[in-house]
Amino acid sequence: MLEIxxxxxxxxxxxxxxxxxxxxxGDKQLREKITSLLEKGEKKIILNMARVSYLDSSGTGEVVSLLMKVKKAGGELKLLSLSQKIKDIFQIAQLLSIFDYYTDEEEALKAFE
Incomplete structure (x- = not known):
């Protein structure tokens, strides 16, 4: 179960x-949440992943797909507090470079300015 x-x-x-x-x-829950935010006109989104305990290949694909969806809608999606394990997953899949990711919430918020 993914809590959001x-x-x-x-x-x-x-x-x-x-x-x-x-x-x-969690992939479906996250997709539905982001979709509903975009429908409400919210275009600046940060995913705080500090308490994400596990991400499989489907979850990884979903996060990438959401990044594309948000960009297509004219928005920005940034990642916050990736654990080393999750960072490694993105690194191995050669996806780290497509994301803006931050360790500090203040930095992530400033990145939208």
């Missing part, structure tokens, strides 16, 4: 994620 808590700082949405992003588990 939404916070708003100015015009930026921060999604605090907790749990697993895997096939049939």
């Amino acid at each position: 808590k939404e916070r708003k700082v100015n015009d930026i949405i921060i999604l605090d994620l907790k749990g697993k992003i895997t096939i049939g588990e």
Whole structure:
């Protein structure tokens, strides 16, 4: 089960994620959440992944697909607090370079300016 808590700082949405992003588990929840934010006109989104315990290949694909979806809608998606394990997964898949990712929330928020 993936828990998604939404916070708003100015015009930026921060999604605090907790749990697993895997096939049939967190991937669908995350997709639905991002889709509903885009439908409401929210285009600045940060995924706080500090408490994501596991990400499988399907979850990785979903995060990449959401990045493309947000960009297509004219928005920006940034990642926050990637664990070393998740960073390694993105590195191995050669995906780290397509993401803006930050270790500090303040930095991630400033990156939208």
